[in-house]
Each structure stands twice: as structure tokens, then as C-alpha cells.
Amino acid sequence: MPGPGNALIGEEELQQVVEVIQSGHVFRYGDLEDPHYKHKVYTFERELAQRCGVKHALAVTSGSAALICALKAVNLQPGDEVIVPAYTFVATYSSIIFCGGIPVLAEIDESLNINPADIQKRITAKTRVIMPVHMLGNACDMDAITKIADQHQLIVIEDACQANGGSYKGRALGSIGAVGTYSLNIFKTITAGDGGALITNDDNLYTRAFAFHDQGHLPNRAGVEVGARSILGINFRVNELTGAMALAQLRKLDTIIQTLREKKRKFKSLLTDIPGLTFRKLPDPDGECATLCTVIFADADKAADVAEKLGTTTVARSGWHVYANMEHFNRWLAEKKLPHGKGAYPITDDILSRAINLSVGVVDAGLGSAFGINIHSTDSEIEQTAEQFRNCL
Numbered sequence: 348m349p350g351p352g353n354a355l356i357g358e359e360e361l362q363q364v365v366e367v368i369q370s371g372h373v374f375r376y377g378d379l380e381d382p383h384y385k386h387k388v389y390t391f392e393r394e395l396a397q398r399c400g401v402k403h404a405l406a407v408t409s410g411s412a413a414l415i416c417a418l419k420a421v422n423l424q425p426g427d428e429v430i431v432p433a434y435t436f437v438a439t440y441s442s443i444i445f446c447g448g449i450p451v452l453a454e455i456d457e458s459l460n461i462n463p464a465d466i467q468k469r470i471t472a473k474t475r476v477i478m479p480v481h482m483l484g485n486a487c488d489m490d491a492i493t494k495i496a497d498q499h500q501l502i503v504i505e506d507a508c509q510a511n512g513g514s515y516k517g518r519a520l521g522s523i524g525a526v527g528t529y530s531l532n533i534f535k536t537i538t539a540g541d542g543g544a545l546i547t548n549d550d551n552l553y554t555r556a557f558a559f560h561d562q563g564h565l566p567n568r569a570g571v572e573v574g575a576r577s578i579l580g581i582n583f584r585v586n587e588l589t590g591a592m593a594l595a596q597l598r599k600l601d602t603i604i605q606t607l608r609e610k611k612r613k614f615k616s617l618l619t620d621i622p623g624l625t626f627r628k629l630p631d632p633d634g635e636c637a638t639l640c641t642v643i644f645a646d647a648d649k650a651a652d653v654a655e656k657l658g659t660t661t662v663a664r665s666g667w668h669v670y671a672n673m674e675h676f677n678r679w680l681a682e683k684k685l686p687h688g689k690g691a692y693p694i695t696d697d698i699l700s701r702a703i704n705l706s707v708g709v710v711d712a713g714l715g716s717a718f719g720i721n722i723h724s725t726d727s728e729i730e731q732t733a734e735q736f737r738n739c740l
């Protein structure tokens with residue numbers, strides 16, 4: 348049971364997918380007047396944009412593809428620097444590298460998201476983009492980040508791949524910067540098996556992102572653009588089967604977030620009075636996806652001991668999302684003579700060595716959330732899990 352959307356796959360997804368198969372039309376484009384064309388991708392894009400309060404949404408094959416399209420949309424140039432957190436998934440870094448840019452890592456703070464004060468320190472003449480990542484379904488301090496970006500005329504691209512459905516001060520995560528990206532892999536709030544999307548309010552960025560995702564074509568291939576295609580693109584198109592899955596899941600997103608928030612509230616209330624234990628700071632607690640509950644200990648040895656007893660790991664040892672644990676990325680950093688390896692970002696190392704991710708809706712050993720509850724957990728299961736946690740202290 349990796350993510351909450353995955354756990355709820357059922358009749359609604361079946362119906363949507365069957366409709367596409369019965370129609371015989373699996374390509375994302377078609378004539379909206381043609382009854383055989385069920386326009387699932389198109390409808391998913393419309394509903395996602397509406398839900399996020401933006402003009403445009405574009406479905407693509409993955410969150411990684413969404414990040415690449417976003418960077419291509421803003422025309423990232425070779426050597427441009429993009430400031431990113433030292434705690435994120437490797438795709439945040441590799442998407443920048445594959446667009447010719449340089450990921451410049453910044454420390455996180457106890458929100459487990461990028462520390463705005465550290466962003467300031469890393470700005471150089473080559474900085475073009477700030478890419479905050481709403482890790483584990485929780486908002487970054489977007490007011491502070493937007494202020495820094497405005498002061499230095501930098502573009503903000505939100506990596507909201509883990510935060511589809513979350514918000515910051517009433518605005519959908521992903522809708523605050525110039526472009527926002529989502530992943531639809533199985534560990535995310537909603538899933539199509541794989542897939543992704545980007546959102547933006549900017550017509551030009553949308554047109555460029557669309558063109559990059561589909562061989563330079565205009566949005567929905569409207570009009571005859573042969574001979575007038577603006578940029579060279581590639582193929583990150585999704586088909587109608589993915590669109591059908593994504594649409595059925597998107598329609599469940601509100602229920603998913605509401606259910607997780609309720610379960611997390613109960614779970615967290617059973618852990619609040621433990622001396623020496625704090626929770627991750629949330630810049631907007633009302634907007635969280637509530638996919639995880641991160642606890643922070645005062646002492647790294649204690650955290651490691653408790654994690655072992657629970658059959659999980661501290662975030663620092665969790666593997667995939669910690670810069671120091673990405674051997675391939677560290678080789679790249681080393682070749683470029685950039686800071687790399689454990690110790691390069693000591694504040695991040697320290698916080699992650701004292702943190703444990705307890706699952707609420709996302710059960711993912713790669714995130715260090717092998718222990719906790721899930722979207723189906725009953726009240727008594729939540730109580731038992733909290734008791735188990737307390738017994739390990």
C-alpha cells in the first residue's frame with residue numbers, strides 16, 4: 348500500500364479505463380465532437396487547473412518529465428544555477444542537470460523544507476531559478492521564498508510532486524510560483540501508476556511547456572503550425588488510459604486529503620505529550636496533505652535507537668531522498684568540484700539524523716516511512732500504533 352490514492356483504486360478507475368478501451372480511442376488528441384473520443388487527458392487537465400485555481404494544466408508522463416518541461420518552459424540555459432534543497436528526491440537534481448543547469452543545494456530547517464535564509468546565501472550572478480520542494484506533502488515558507496525571488500528577479504518553480512492536494516495560505520501548492528509540478532507515481536497522494544502534470548497561469552510558459560512535451564506543437568495541436576513550431580520538443584505525452592486513471596483519482600483527492608488529516612490529527616494527538624519529542628514545523632498546518640507525520644528527537648542516537656526498534660530508519664538513513672545517499676549524484680557533484688558527500692550540508696545532516704517519518708498515508712521505506720498508519724487504519728489501529736511507538740521510547 349504505497350500511497351493513499353493507490354490504496355483507493357476501485358470501481359471509479361475501472362469505469363473510466365473501460366470507457367476508454369471500449370471507445371477504441373487511446374491517443375490523447377481527438378475531435379471533442381467525436382463521441383468515440385472520451386478526452387480523459389483533456390478533462391483531467393481542465394479539472395486539475397480548476398482545482399488549483401490556475402489557467403493551465405498539462406499532463407505528462409512523470410513528475411520528472413514535468414520538472415524538465417518546466418525548466419524548458421523558462422528557457423534554462425547551460426550553466427544557469429537553480430537553488431534546491433539538500434533534502435529531496437534525486438529527480439529534482441537530475442531534471443536540472445539534464446537541462447544543462449547546475450543544482451545549487453541549500454540547507455533545510457526544521458520544517459524539513461528549504462531554509463529561505465540559506466537560499467539568500469547561495470544566490471550568485473548565475474542564479475536563475477529557485478526550486479522549493481514541498482517535501483512530504485507540506486508547504487515551504489512561500490512568502491519568504493517569493494520575497495527573495497522578487498528581490499533578485501528569480502523564477503520560482505515549485506516541485507510539488509509530493510504535495511498534490513496541499514495548500515499554502517489558501518493557494519494550491521504548485522500554483523504560487525511561475526510553474527508547479529506534480530507526480531502521479533504510486534507513492535503520491537493520487538496515482539496513475541506513473542504520470543505527472545505541471546500547472547501555470549502564464550500563457551507563454553504553458554505554450555512552451557506544451558511544445559516541449561510534444562515535439563514543438565501548439566497546445567492540443569490547434570491550428571496548422573507546420574513551419575512555425577516555436578521550439579524543438581520531445582515526447583512526454585500521456586495516453587487516454589493514463590488520463591482515465593488520473594481523472595478518477597483526481598476526483599478522489601479531496602476525500603483523500605480530508606481522511607488523512609483526520610487520521611493524522613488522531614495519531615498526532617496520541618504522541619504530543621512525549622518529553623524530548625517535537626514535530627516537524629509546518630508553515631501552514633491547515634494546508635498539509637497529512638501523508639506523513641515527522642517526529643524530531645533532540646538526540647541522533649536516541650532517534651536511531653527508536654527507529655531500529657520500530658523496524659524503520661531515521662530520515663538520514665532512509666536512502667533515496669537525502670543528498671549524501673545518492674552515490675550517482677554525488678559523483679556528478681564531485682566531477683564538477685561542488686560540495687558533495689555527507690558533511691557538505693551539516694544542518695540538513697543533523698536534522699535528518701534526528702528525524703523519523705511516520706506514515707499516515709504514504710508507506711515508503713525509501714522515505715523512511717515503513718512504520719505508521721495508513722488511510723484505512725481504524726481508530727483502534729491508530730491507538731495501537733501510537734502505543735507501539737511509545738513503548739519503543
Ligand SMILES: Cc1ncc(COP(=O)(O)O)c(C=O)c1O
Nearest residue numbers: 409410411436438508530531532
Ligand atoms: C520531490 C520529488 N520530485 C520529483 C519526483 C519525480 O516524480 P516521478 O517519479 O513521477 O518522475 C518525485 C518522485 O518521487 C519527488 O518525490
